[in-house]
Amino acid sequence: MSTPPLLLVLDGNSLLHRAYHAGAGEGWLDQDGRPVWALRGLVGFIARAAAYLRPDALIVGFDCPDDSARRADFPGYKAHRPAKAADLAEQLAGAPELLTAAGIRTVVPPAYEADDVLASAAAAARTAGWRSVLMTSDRDSFALIDDHTSVLRIRNGGLDEAVLVDHAGLSELCGVEPWQYRDFAALRGDPSDNLPGVRGFGEATAAKLLAAFGSMDAVWMALDGGQEHLVREVVGARATGRLLADGVRETVERNQRLMRMRADLPVPELSSTRLPLNLATFRIALRARGINLGPSLWALTGGVPPQRDPEPRDEDPIPDLRPWVFRKSMTARRDPTPGQLSLF
Structure with a gap:
């Protein structure tokens, strides 16, 4: 029997926050002086995950920036979080437009969050007989795990400290069933x-x-x-x-x-989310924001893994292609720093 297709679904908010804090010291700006390091890091996350998981299709979800059904239910929901820094807010606001221009299907659900996109996309994949991997920093997605759905949880340290959690692994990690x-x-x-x-x-x-x-x-x-x-x-x-x-x-x-995630929100037809993407379109969209990535996009655009260049170049510093090993345990996880509270 052939292996069912694999859908990779990413929590755009959590990954962009990760990239923001990881690259804040670099301070990359585009030609208009706008910050782009978090956007660049988000694309790097997507490209590197695709290089190792080799998905057949891709969706990225984002939180609705304007309304929150959960906050309407409970005004205290996330109310303690400080206002986002201006350079973070700017990159977060521009991320869906950038990814859409690059050809990636993105979903920003009215009044709901990226978690709900993950749940709805996983449900769509399950109905279609597909497998899915949900890539996020948020442990809430563990509730979505089943025989068809796994969670790639990104922790401090990025993809090198990622944990791919399936049905069997969740019991080992947390002592409960999904x-x-x-x-x-x-x-x-x-x-x-x-x-x-x-x-x-x-x-x-x-x-x-x-x-x-x-x-x-x-x-x-x-x-x-x-x-x-x-x-x-x-x-x-x-x-x-x-x-x-x-x-x-x-x-x-x-x-x-x-904590219940909506599994019935509209998501793109899976046929419209399939890879590969058009390399020229992707690079044009990135370069419009001063982001220069080429060979590392191979898994997204139907290319072949690039050979390592013995001479370092300015282009394509992320993601590198060193071996990536999933940890089986989260017992050694690192706690977030106060400035990273909004990652979770």
């Missing part, structure tokens, strides 16, 4: 989105509870049905008491609701 991940995250909370969890429920305690009961619905049913002792046997009296505290169930249910 269908349990949203309950796991809702218990633990997500400080980066200003969503506090249940006090005392870190990853280990949340995983232990879900391993025993399967879901939070089953936990609430036990607590409501006079079987509090069963919960105590799993997580102890103190943690059980915290689950019974006023407002805790509402907090968990709010987190579950806000």
